[in-house]
Amino acid sequence: MRKYRRFxxxxxxxxxxxxxxGCQSKPAATETTAATGTEAAAESxxxxxxxxxxxxxxxxxxxxxxxxxxxxxxVTFDADVITDIxxxxxxxxxxxxxxxxxxxxQIIELQGLGxxxxxxxxxxxxxxLEGVADCVEQAGGDAEALKAIKPEVVxxxxxxxxxxxxxxxxxxxxxxxAVTANQAGKSVIVIEKTSNMGGxxxxxxxxxxxxxxxxxxxxxxxxxxxxxxxxxxEGGDEQGDPELVRKLxxxxxxxxxxxxxxGLEFEPGLFTVTGGMWERAHKPVEPExxxxxxxxxxxxxxxxxxxxxxxxxxxxxxxxDGVVVGVECEGKTGNQVTVTANNGVILATGGFARNVEMRExxxxxxxxxxxxxxSILSSNAPxxxxxxxxxxxxxxxxxxxxxxxxxxxxxxxxxxSLTGMIGNAVETRIYVNTEGKRFVNEGGRRDExxxxxxxxxxxxxxxxxxxxxxxxxxxxNNFNESINExxxxxxxxxxxxxxxxxxxxxxxxxxxxxxxxxxxxxCLGGDxxxxxxxxxRTLFTDGKKINDGINDAPYYAAARVxxxxxxxxxxxxxxxxxxxxxxxxxIPGLYAAGEVxxxxxxxxxxxxxxxxxxxxxxxxxxxxxxxxER
Numbered sequence: 001m002r003k004y005r006r007f008x009x010x011x012x013x014x015x016x017x018x019x020x021x022g023c024q025s026k027p028a029a030t031e032t033t034a035a036t037g038t039e040a041a042a043e044s045x046x047x048x049x050x051x052x053x054x055x056x057x058x059x060x061x062x063x064x065x066x067x068x069x070x071x072x073x074x075v076t077f078d079a080d081v082i083t084d085i086x087x088x089x090x091x092x093x094x095x096x097x098x099x100x101x102x103x104x105x106q107i108i109e110l111q112g113l114g115x116x117x118x119x120x121x122x123x124x125x126x127x128x129l130e131g132v133a134d135c136v137e138q139a140g141g142d143a144e145a146l147k148a149i150k151p152e153v154v155x156x157x158x159x160x161x162x163x164x165x166x167x168x169x170x171x172x173x174x175x176x177x178a179v180t181a182n183q184a185g186k187s188v189i190v191i192e193k194t195s196n197m198g199g200x201x202x203x204x205x206x207x208x209x210x211x212x213x214x215x216x217x218x219x220x221x222x223x224x225x226x227x228x229x230x231x232x233x234e235g236g237d238e239q240g241d242p243e244l245v246r247k248l249x250x251x252x253x254x255x256x257x258x259x260x261x262x263g264l265e266f267e268p269g270l271f272t273v274t275g276g277m278w279e280r281a282h283k284p285v286e287p288e289x290x291x292x293x294x295x296x297x298x299x300x301x302x303x304x305x306x307x308x309x310x311x312x313x314x315x316x317x318x319x320x321d322g323v324v325v326g327v328e329c330e331g332k333t334g335n336q337v338t339v340t341a342n343n344g345v346i347l348a349t350g351g352f353a354r355n356v357e358m359r360e361x362x363x364x365x366x367x368x369x370x371x372x373x374x375s376i377l378s379s380n381a382p383x384x385x386x387x388x389x390x391x392x393x394x395x396x397x398x399x400x401x402x403x404x405x406x407x408x409x410x411x412x413x414x415x416x417s418l419t420g421m422i423g424n425a426v427e428t429r430i431y432v433n434t435e436g437k438r439f440v441n442e443g444g445r446r447d448e449x450x451x452x453x454x455x456x457x458x459x460x461x462x463x464x465x466x467x468x469x470x471x472x473x474x475x476x477n478n479f480n481e482s483i484n485e486x487x488x489x490x491x492x493x494x495x496x497x498x499x500x501x502x503x504x505x506x507x508x509x510x511x512x513x514x515x516x517x518x519x520x521x522x523c524l525g526g527d528x529x530x531x532x533x534x535x536x537r538t539l540f541t542d543g544k545k546i547n548d549g550i551n552d553a554p555y556y557a558a559a560r561v562x563x564x565x566x567x568x569x570x571x572x573x574x575x576x577x578x579x580x581x582x583x584x585x586x587i588p589g590l591y592a593a594g595e596v597x598x599x600x601x602x603x604x605x606x607x608x609x610x611x612x613x614x615x616x617x618x619x620x621x622x623x624x625x626x627x628x629e630r
Contacts, residue, residue, distance in 0.1 A: 055079050056139040063134035067124040068096050068417055070489045073131025077139045082108055093290040095198050096124035103128050112149025120194025120383040158336040163189040165625045166341040167348060168314045168327055168388060171199020172614035173594025174348030175296045178306055180622030187305045189339055191329055193313040194383050199350050201289040201614060203381055205478030207273035207281035209608035210252035217270055221279050225249050231277045232609060235445060236602020239401060243575050244600045248616055255615035256282055264295040271425045274410060275446035275607035287480030312337050317395050323630055324589035344589050344625025349388030351567030351595035353380040359405055366403030370454055377416025378564040388596040392571045396581040400598040402569035406605050408446055409453040411563025419479045420491040422463050422558045427539050429465040430519050434458060436502060436511030443539035447604045450562050462505050462557045466550045483556060492558040501555045520549030566605050570598035577621040591625045593617035
């Protein structure tokens with residue numbers, strides 16, 4: 001859903017009088033007029049908008065830019081100042097959306113563009129700044145001069161804080177740990193380097209694999225905890241620690257029940273997420289991963305004892321007499337923040353998909369992917385840069401399976417994000433290359449699908465499907481986007497015939513129609529009794545009704561590329577989530593959960609197992625860190 005934010009100009013009379021000295025870098029020059037402002041800016045840092053950019057041509061101007069999603073920025077000017085900024089956006093709740101709520105007001109108050117991007121929401125921040133700069137240029141102003149105007153930064157005092165349990169990272173695993181530790185009666189401080197909780201989890205499609213063994217749904221799908229274990233263990237080429245895998249699948253549904261007890265609502269039914277291998281994924285009612293964090297916030301609103309320290313970056317773990325007792329951090333203004341724990345410290349900082357240097361280094365050890373350089377985008381939040389892994393290594397933790405890096409074939413060609421993807425379930429779609437031909441089993445392993453995509457021309461494919469899951473066009477995907485919105489934004493294509501669709505996406509019509517015809521025959525059983533799909537696909541129905549194939553107009557397509565999605569390697573832990581050192585011993589006081597850890601998923605993580613991982617091991621870390629005694 002696209003959202004609108006409008007911001008009235010603040011303290012306009014003061015701005016016109018040149019009295020906003022608290023927000024500027026230098027005092028005002030005297031007698032500066034709109035006509036001579038550009039010259040003044042060249043000599044020294046400007047004070048007012050007039051000095052920075054000269055006179056604007058009054059009016060309202062718009063620019064279309066791309067954050068996590070497409071955004072329209074509309075700016076209104078009078079002769080000397082920015083008076084209004086309006087955003088039309090669909091940025092992610094908990095990550096990009098809060099920046100959309102605050103940054104326009106900051107720009108108006110500052111009358112400048114020298115505002116730092118918000119950590120963890122860099123794409124959104126830069127998109128807003130880019131859009132306003134475009135509008136400034138349209139209005140005849142000097143955007144470069146405005147970028148020189150920066151808010152004054154006053155270094156805060158150093159802080160020393162103490163709680164029973166310290167959690168580093170406010171993503172899915174960290175917040176599950178924090179709430180669990182608090183439920184055990186402990187005070188908790190959560191350290192988060194960005195301005196909001198969320199991490200990678202808030203970007204997720206919400207799929208949560210869990211088998212309610214003995215339920216009608218599990219029985220109808222021939223599913224079981226044992227089958228979930230088998231697919232997870234074998235799906236990672238048997239490199240996952242069997243004890244950790246067993247814990248993951250055995251405690252998965254208990255995690256669903258815990259979340260429901262906290263108030264998280266799930267949609268009825270199950271589905272198969274890409275690479276999930278089976279129909280066992282639960283989907284929250286709230287879009288993406290936002291429901292998890294609304295649930296955690298609701299818990300914190302009703303319970304004391306959890307303190308959130310945002311825009312605080314953990315730097316080094318504190319070790320005393322061989323025990324991890326806290327963490328040294330840097331605050332937003334460069335001040336030192338020292339946080340100590342009476343009980344345990346929990347690492348939940350995520351993986352390193354956004355750290356190109358790390359992923360190239362470890363990919364070189366395995367040669368798993370042709371390249372993981374900067375040309376390969378990532379679906380992850382910008383903040384996922386391996387911080388916790390490096391901190392743990394510094395205190396002697398063993399790192400395992402670091403070369404096990406997962407890519408998806410489902411990245412947005414511009415951003416690497418999973419947004420803009422059409423369809424929610426594997427059963428209803430096919431993938432075709434730029435020749436209009438299928439090339440892989442769409443229901444297979446994620447690594448196999450992505451390696452196959454690397455071999456296609458331009459490493460580019462199209463998801464193709466029909467209107468069966470979009471009867472009105474207003475139905476939402478896993479990222480709260482309707483197909484109508486995606487088509488309007490040019491991120492998806494719509495046509496009344498396959499031939500028209502082929503023309504829109506630039507593939508040979510005869511190839512696309514033949515590909516769909518062959519796929520449809522498999523969906524219907526047709527002439528192919530006993531004949532296997534050439535790519536080994538077996539998922540042709542959704543378990544509830546027969547999928548009659550791709551034959552109900554209108555038809556849809558969306559372009560996708562490889563994107564770095566998950567790093568399966570990380571800090572070694574045991575089933576108690578205790579961190580293990582290079583000698584095989586437990587590091588007292590240190591626990592870890594979520595993507596910062598390694599050894600659970602092996603070479604390939606099943607789709608839908610990541611959120612399960614965060615809850616199962618996050619809860620365990622919270623319980624055991626709360627019980628740890630020095």
